[in-house]
Amino acid sequence: MPTPKRIVVCGFQHETNTFAPTQADLLAFEYGGGWPGLVRGDALFAAIAGTNIPAAGFVDAAQRAGHTLLPTLWCAASPSAHVAEAAFEQIAGEILAGIEAALPVDAVYLDLHGAMVTTHFDDGEGELLRRVRALVGDAVPVVASLDLHANVTAQMLASADALVAYRTYPHVDMSRTGQRAFGLLEKRWSSGRRAALAVRRLPFLIPICWQCTDMQPAAGLYALLAEIEAKVSADLSFATGFPAADFAECSPVIWAYGEDSALAEAAVDILARGANESEAEFAGTLYSPDDAVRYAIEQNRTGRRPIIIADGQDNPGAGANSDTTGMLRALIRQDVQGAAIGLMVDPQAAEAIHRRRAGETIRLALGGHSGVDGDAPYEDEFLIEALSDGKVEATGPYYAGFRLDVGPAACLRRGGVRIVVASFKVQMADQALFRLVGIEPTEQAMLVVKSAVHFRADFAPMAAEIIVCAAPGPMPMRLEQLPWSKLPIGMRLGAKGQPFELGRTAVAAA
Structure with missing residues (x-):
């Protein structure tokens, strides 16, 4: 041995x-x-x-x-x-x-x-x-x-x-x-x-909501990666990148290790060619908050439920604070029945709620404390439906094996809308984060999750449909909205997007 x-x-x-x-x-x-x-x-x-x-x-x-x-x-x-x-x-x-x-x-x-x-x-x-x-x-x-x-x-x-x-x-x-x-x-x-190393850097950034490997073109590209490895003696990786880091090497990258340079170069060439040919497919429909809610209501009327709306621009998995109020306002404005949204991370609100009891009402200025353009706290009176210590065993595949802790938490209700309020940031990527305050996600007509893609691992099997909205948040899905300054000149901001130019003013956020 x-x-x-x-x-x-x-x-x-x-x-x-x-x-x-x-x-x-x-x-x-x-x-x-x-x-x-x-x-x-x-x-x-x-x-x-x-x-x-x-x-x-x-x-x-x-x-x-x-x-x-x-x-x-x-x-x-x-x-x-x-x-x-x-x-x-x-x-x-x-x-x-x-x-x-x-x-x-x-x-x-x-x-x-x-x-x-x-x-x-x-x-x-x-x-x-x-x-x-x-x-x-x-x-x-x-x-x-x-x-x-x-x-x-x-x-x-x-x-x-x-x-x-x-x-x-x-x-x-x-x-x-x-x-x-x-x-x-x-x-x-x-x-x-x-091992010999070969590298290709792609000339475009990919919004995270369109990087999902359960959808095209990423699904096909990772299948191609596996095919190349099976045929060639090379070890391939494809990092689609995190498109919110303003520095010169922010981009998708493909690399391979091989027994010799020719093998590694051949492997990355094939995958890079496929990725570049697929650039235009890294795109999809982004709804405004009100349009997302209206669409979900229409689908509910035909019996399709739950419709899941990804509030991806306030995704704590991408650096947001999970506290913007754009989607909450849209749900309440349209008097949605049977909806739930989470996590709304507001430790001050959670502390105030925990000084009360379930069944009481409380007036709060909820969320909106991150200073995001176009966002502000939502002030209203809410019914306290449930209180929780915020500790729960994850049940989905993303957080597999974890005991999550979101701190003092609660379920608030405003009309037909339930809100999961938490003290600590955790991406809404596990159904247990609704259940910890008594909300059964499978019984809702509409779910709003502060996540871009990770929630799909646990929520997609029970969803009638998933759509993506662009409510105010610090992780825009339209990358031209970010005030870039260090990217390489010409780097495209999204699929077939505008090339980066020094001095270009960011487009106003949705």
């Missing part, structure tokens, strides 16, 4: 929306925002065991192979604006200190997102990987798993022996991606050298 190898395991995940209202400090990583809070040393194994997290898949595969794992820390924070310098330096410093203390080692594995921007580095992961490489030297393999929304940089690719990205959005293959990372590490050990 081969001698067990010593592998350092660590994780540092953040998806940065440089246009979002709130930065990520150390407390954000200690809380976790739906993921496990910051854990150190052996506590890492218990925190991620059995979860849909890349590190969990890597750990399982490496332990089955009999290797010795040396955990440093693992952390993630809810997507937001930039990671604060102090938080980055504290966490990166602990990771580097843990690796140094473990030396000599046979490999380092990092569970990263790939779209981290800090207040002092545009490329957070590239800087972390650069420091890891400088510490361990060129002979020690360094591998990392990445999110499908990674903005993969030249520094990241140069510093790592292998990077591998998720292949599903909703991300139901995160743990499997960790397993693939271990497979790439085994190949690196077996060959004794780095």
